[in-house]
Amino acid sequence: MNNAQKQTLEIQARQIAMNCACFKLRKASRAITQYYDTALEECGLKVTQLTLLVSLSIAGPVSVSTLAEELVMDRTTLTRNVDVLVKNGLAEVEQGKDKRVKLLKVTQTGRELLLKAFPLWEEAQNSLLARLGKQNWSELSKKLAVVTTLASIQ
Numbered sequence: 001m002n003n004a005q006k007q008t009l010e011i012q013a014r015q016i017a018m019n020c021a022c023f024k025l026r027k028a029s030r031a032i033t034q035y036y037d038t039a040l041e042e043c044g045l046k047v048t049q050l051t052l053l054v055s056l057s058i059a060g061p062v063s064v065s066t067l068a069e070e071l072v073m074d075r076t077t078l079t080r081n082v083d084v085l086v087k088n089g090l091a092e093v094e095q096g097k098d099k100r101v102k103l104l105k106v107t108q109t110g111r112e113l114l115l116k117a118f119p120l121w122e123e124a125q126n127s128l129l130a131r132l133g134k135q136n137w138s139e140l141s142k143k144l145a146v147v148t149t150l151a152s153i154q
Helices: 003-019 021-043 047-059 064-071 075-087 108-132 134-152
Strands: 091-095 102-106
Touching: 021 047, 021 108, 047 064, 047 075, 047 091, 047 102, 047 108, 064 075, 064 102, 075 091, 102 108, 108 134
Parallel strands: none
Antiparallel strands: 091 102
């Protein structure tokens, strides 16, 4: 690679780092994930596990496909994450009426752990909102919903 190509590469990389929506959203996502993971350490959950357990609690027995669509996750990633919950006794898989469909649901152990996690989550959420400001969070939340919708349109 010659000097002109190296310079072009550096300029383009800086442009992506400064302007790419995906770059900035993934960076923010990693930071917020670390923040909530730290807050949840006491109960032994990662925030990714918390969000899955919360989603399963709301949805009740739900198919992998439906949950993946709701969470905007590919099925393979979701299955890998759910497998950890199942291994730890926090969720279970049951056969649907259609033998090809697997239904996911939270176990009693999972519900009990959620009850322990909620106050930790609430403390982290309130602390973050106090620093961010409720109005800023409200606006950001609405904008993130729009981004999610727009990015999901194919």
